[in-house]
Amino acid sequence: MKPVDWSEVREPTIPEFISVSRETEERLAIYADLVRKWQSSINLISPKTLPDLWTRHVLDSLQLFALRREPAIWLDMGSGAGFPGLVTAICLAEAGEGWVHLVESNNKKAAFLRQAISKTGARASVMPVRIDAAVESLPDIEAVSARALAPLADLLSHSAPFAARNPAIELWLHKGLDYAEEVRSARDLWAFDLVEHKSHFQDGSVILEIGNLKKSN
Template sequence: METEGVENRHEQILDADTLGRSEAVREYFGTRYEKVSAYARMLMEQGELRGLIGPREVPRLWERHILNSAAVVPYLTNARSVADVGSGAGLPGVIVAVMRPDAEVFLVEPMERRTAWLHEVVQELDLSNAVVKRGRAEDYDGAFEVDAVTSRAVGALSKLVRVSMPLVSVGGELVVLKGRNVREEFDAARKVLRKFGAGEPEVLPGETVEGVEATTVVRAVRRR
């Protein structure tokens, strides 16, 4: 039975890597492809075993996680420092660090087993621009500020603004990956945004390669 499980996982990895080996994906990531691919491979081989992703996520890793995370990067071009709040397996923080080697990226994660994984990834990929910070975003209020805070699948927008915006410097941005129905969260988030001197949230298209469904990016600028 154990051998059968290993074989099934191997087949899943091969299936999942089909999109990752495509010419479209190679062109999209360009010179950063090898490191992105190495990270994806680590997730395929260890992610489920270490409780970082669910078993159903392995076959669709590139589409649902790697490319989904990469969709936020074009909106971070002016940021020289980025914090990924609730980094988890490193999505999107590790992808941001790989694609933006010129930016300092803080991977903020409270769970010890996940920060252990993040340290391994940073070392394995030689991400000298990535710094793992164990703790919640609230723990670092006043400790540092960044040009942009990002996150993926971390609670309601109002809560995300409340814990993340204190890390954003004046003139900086909250740039997060959310579900397609995120506008339903805007009413509750506006009051919190105003408290932190942030403007109206903006919905942006998160597009990557042709044939892969675009995700939703929400951006809000801190003006004071």
């Protein structure tokens, strides 16, 4: 089979309900191209999802910006290839406000994230450490994101130190088909307000908007 020439790939149009500028769309296309180029040497995403990179990863992550457009100081946990944190940071570039702290302990993935920031002008920085090691060195975080990282209860545990400093913190967590069971399990340990936003691109998936996070009595 002839290898795909990714330089000839043209990204699909971004849906109107997300509504980003042409400049942001171009930045996202540069980012997507970088993911494809680095994928051959680093396993950034599941190889089987590479042909569907734009919808499966970029647009899925862009939903978060559509839901939470106001610039904020973000923590993106376990950033990996940058979904959704780097996508948010690219969207913030045009606004000139807000920031995303990308926490990724894998040094190779952290190197990719730095390259992507440099090429796209994203409003982000990379911390190549584990999440618990980042608590003391980050400023007050206003919003937290994570995608395909860990069970919900674990994500809430990672977020708790930041919530203790800022009770108004918002958590925006991408979850798949088994999210309802994860929510039930998490409520055994945590109390929180919850809004479920259904995914426009992944059947059965959601973005969980969580606030007022506290340890259960």
